[in-house]
Amino acid sequence: MIPNLSSLQKRDLNHVWHPCSQMKDYEEFPPIVIKSGKGIYLYDENGKQYIDAVSSWWVNLFGHSNERISKALSEQAFQLEHVIFANFTHEPAIYLAEKLTQISPEGLTKVFFADNGSSSVEVALKMSFQYHMQKNKPHKTRFMALTDAYHGETIGALSVSGVDLYNKVFQPLLLDTIRAQGPDCYRCPFNQSPEHCTAPCLSFVEEQFKQHHEEISAMIIEPLIQMSAGMKMYPPYYLKGLKDLCVQYDIHLIADEIAVGFGRTGTLFACDQAGITPDFMCLSKGLTGGYLPLSVVLTNEEVYGAFYDDYNTMKAFLHSHSYTGNPLACRVALEVINIFEEEEYLQIIAEKGAFMQELAEKMFCHLPFVGEYRQTGMVGAIELVKDKETKEPFPSEDRIGYKIYRIALENGLLLRPLGNILYFMPPYVITKDEIQTMLELTFEAIMQFFEDSLSEAVLEVE
Numbered sequence: 001m002i003p004n005l006s007s008l009q010k011r012d013l014n015h016v017w018h019p020c021s022q023m024k025d026y027e028e029f030p031p032i033v034i035k036s037g038k039g040i041y042l043y044d045e046n047g048k049q050y051i052d053a054v055s056s057w058w059v060n061l062f063g064h065s066n067e068r069i070s071k072a073l074s075e076q077a078f079q080l081e082h083v084i085f086a087n088f089t090h091e092p093a094i095y096l097a098e099k100l101t102q103i104s105p106e107g108l109t110k111v112f113f114a115d116n117g118s119s120s121v122e123v124a125l126k127m128s129f130q131y132h133m134q135k136n137k138p139h140k141t142r143f144m145a146l147t148d149a150y151h152g153e154t155i156g157a158l159s160v161s162g163v164d165l166y167n168k169v170f171q172p173l174l175l176d177t178i179r180a181q182g183p184d185c186y187r188c189p190f191n192q193s194p195e196h197c198t199a200p201c202l203s204f205v206e207e208q209f210k211q212h213h214e215e216i217s218a219m220i221i222e223p224l225i226q227m228s229a230g231m232k233m234y235p236p237y238y239l240k241g242l243k244d245l246c247v248q249y250d251i252h253l254i255a256d257e258i259a260v261g262f263g264r265t266g267t268l269f270a271c272d273q274a275g276i277t278p279d280f281m282c283l284s285k286g287l288t289g290g291y292l293p294l295s296v297v298l299t300n301e302e303v304y305g306a307f308y309d310d311y312n313t314m315k316a317f318l319h320s321h322s323y324t325g326n327p328l329a330c331r332v333a334l335e336v337i338n339i340f341e342e343e344e345y346l347q348i349i350a351e352k353g354a355f356m357q358e359l360a361e362k363m364f365c366h367l368p369f370v371g372e373y374r375q376t377g378m379v380g381a382i383e384l385v386k387d388k389e390t391k392e393p394f395p396s397e398d399r400i401g402y403k404i405y406r407i408a409l410e411n412g413l414l415l416r417p418l419g420n421i422l423y424f425m426p427p428y429v430i431t432k433d434e435i436q437t438m439l440e441l442t443f444e445a446i447m448q449f450f451e452d453s454l455s456e457a458v459l460e461v462e
Contacts (some may be wrong), residue, residue, distance in 0.1 A: 006045060008033045017424040018375030029406065030107065037064025042414065048408065054416045055440050056424050058227070059260050060290030062339055064431040069289050069335050076331035083324040085113065092330035099296060099337050102267060105277040108298040110121040112317075113325040116154025117284035118259035120295035121220070123319055124280040125156050127299065128218040128252045131306045134315055143175065144208060144251070146182030151220060152227035153255050160220050163228055178212050180205045182226060183234035186372050186383060187391055196326035199238040202245065209249045218252035218279070224268035224376055227259045230421040232376050243336035258295070262286035263340065263349050265425045289336040290427075294329035345428055353378045355426065356435050363443050369450060379422040382442070391442060394420050400449070408445040413438065415445075422446075 005013075009030045017023065018031065033045040040063060042050045050058065062069065080090060088111040097111040099441075112127075114120045125143060132140035145151070145160040152158065153166060159175035161167055167174065185193075190200045209216070213281055223239050226232040255278035260270040264286065267273050271281065280303070284295035295358040309315040339345065358377045364370045364382055371385035385390045386398055394400045401417025408415050422442060426435070 002027060002030055005030055006033060008045060015405050017061075022114070031088055032409070039065075040061040040427050040434055043222040046396070048412065049141045049203060049262065050414045051162050051426075051434065051438050051441070052414050053426050053442075055286075055423050055427050056290055056455035057285075058264075058425055059285045059288075060264060060427045061337065063427045064290070066289065066339075066429075067372070068339060069332055072216075073291060073328060073332050073333040074327050076198050076357065079325045081408070082326055082328070086246065086320065087248055088431050089153070089325070090327050090330075095323040096330045096334045098298075099334060100296060101335065102285075104269050104281060104298050105269065107277045107300050108281055109301055110299050110304045112297045112299070112319075113330075114284075114295040114297065115296060115321055115323055115326075116152075116292050116295055116427060117256075117282065117322070118154040118157040119257060120258065120282040120284055120297050121151045121157040121160070121254075123297045124220070124254045124282055124299075125160070125218065126319060127280065127297065127317060128254065130317065131252070131303050133218050134306045139215050142212070142215050143180055144216050144219045146226070147179055148182055148222060148226055148229035149220070149222065150226070150253055151222070152258075164227075177279060178208055178216060180208045182229075182232070182233055183238055185234050186374070190386050194233070194235050197235045197237055199235070199241050202238060202241045205242060206245055209245055209251065211277055214422075216249070216251050219246055220254040220256055224265045225260055225379060226271065227432050228418060229375065230418050231379065231423050232381070233376045233381075236274040237273065240276055241275040243274070244276070246279075254278060254280040254282065256282050258282050260282045262336070262378075263345060263428065264377050265381055266346075266349060266353060268340070268346065270281075287336065288332045289339075291332045292326070292329040294326065294333055310451060318445045326328060349378050349428060352428070352430065352432065355432050356380055356439070359436060360424075360439055363439055364446075369446075379423065379425050380427065382446075384420040384422070384446075395443075396420075404445050404449045407448050408441060411445060413441040414416065415442065 012031050014154050034042050035045050036043045043053050070241060083090060100111055101109050111181065112123055114123050118273055138364065143160050145162060147162050149162045151161045155173055158167060158170060162179060163195050183201050223231065231355050243253055257269055261283050269277060279299060281298045288294050307315050339359050360373050360380055364373045368388055369384055371383045371388055371391050374381050384394060386394045389394060396419055400420050404422060416458050
């Protein structure tokens, strides 16, 4: 056992199996026990303060222990905590569904409740498949996704994901997904800049559509940013072209806005920037501002109509979970949307995003081991490279991002790197002064790592 562990750390290591972690790492670097949070800050059991630069896995929008959201949750808890959602309903779910259809892309009028992002992807996949079966298109039994996609970790969601780190070991269990080369603007094979992109990489998608369109039920995509792929960002033009191709080839478009929805890309939904309405839109994460698990799938009247019939036709969509439409989560989500509208957060995001981008570019872009700083909305990413000219990445086994993450934590900053990508996705309540501090702490952690590495290399030579 590690010396000087607190009682809580020992108890955690005795029983808790943490997600997305090699637990052996915890023998050297034990879990940090967080006791409280306020605004952009988390406080551990010793009172140490950390800037939550990643919104605690992208979920927190308006800061920890937000007074408005906490009050709404408390009031709801004393009124109705849960009720079966089959043949029953309640005000929070009704009001939330109404509000979501008002603010979503035009035509998305039906709301199906689930409990987390992966589940919402499963719902959308199953709805699309069953729709085609009930429309006498029995050959549409496969799905298509991009390379490096990430859509969750249940079997269906994992099947349409394409990150080997998560997929490889489970490959024998997964659906046979058709894959198309996705956009990679930093390493564009067509040598186009994002500012002047005409999306020639859509040809990879169209090639697969031409070959397989009769068997493809739906195409799923993360609009504007492929998050887990390393914050790969691409222009709205690509998304608009993809929607046109889906219409042309009679393929549903599923927009996975789980991570990019609710202002992350600068508009309420990423699809808004392309002016498109997907056939299905999956929402979660920021939907409840980081408070409770909840997800929804929005779809249109045409899809809904394919399931609407007499009971004995067995066309109903038979998917559920025990906490479907949970009143606590729905009430919190409704308050999140109210905050967005009443406090004009899209304007705040635009102003703070511009400030963050200007400062980050000045601070990082000249460094020899920073290949690119890229940003969409208030999502910023630093790509660390071994060779800036060739864009050669550092070997993954070197764990560069992880080592910088540990240095940053020592200095009071929570980053959660994606391989060699360091990224920022702070809560919107962050101030400009706090943005500057966040970037400065990141700069210091990067410089400390590379200076230490250089010193070690010199010692090895000597």
